[in-house]
Amino acid sequence: MEQNLLxxxxxxxxxxxxxxxxxxxxxxxxxIFKSILTKDIL
Structure with a gap:
């Protein structure tokens, strides 16, 4: 069932x-850029 849906x-x-x-x-x-930016801010 899952395979047919996947x-x-x-x-x-x-x-x-x-x-x-x-x-x-x-x-x-x-x-990725956004996550690096938020890490730098925090």
Missing amino acids: TPLLYFLRNIESKNFSLMKFGYNFT
């Missing part, structure tokens, strides 16, 4: 990743 989800995520790869990469880098 497969389309992974396919969906992979589809988004290929379409918005640069956007996701930017978002990921931004999250």
Whole structure:
């Protein structure tokens, strides 16, 4: 049951990743940058 639910989800995520790869990469880098910034402030 879980496997059947997981497969389309992974396919969906992979589809988004290929379409918005640069956007996701930017978002990921931004999250790391933000966490470093908040650590420096605190």
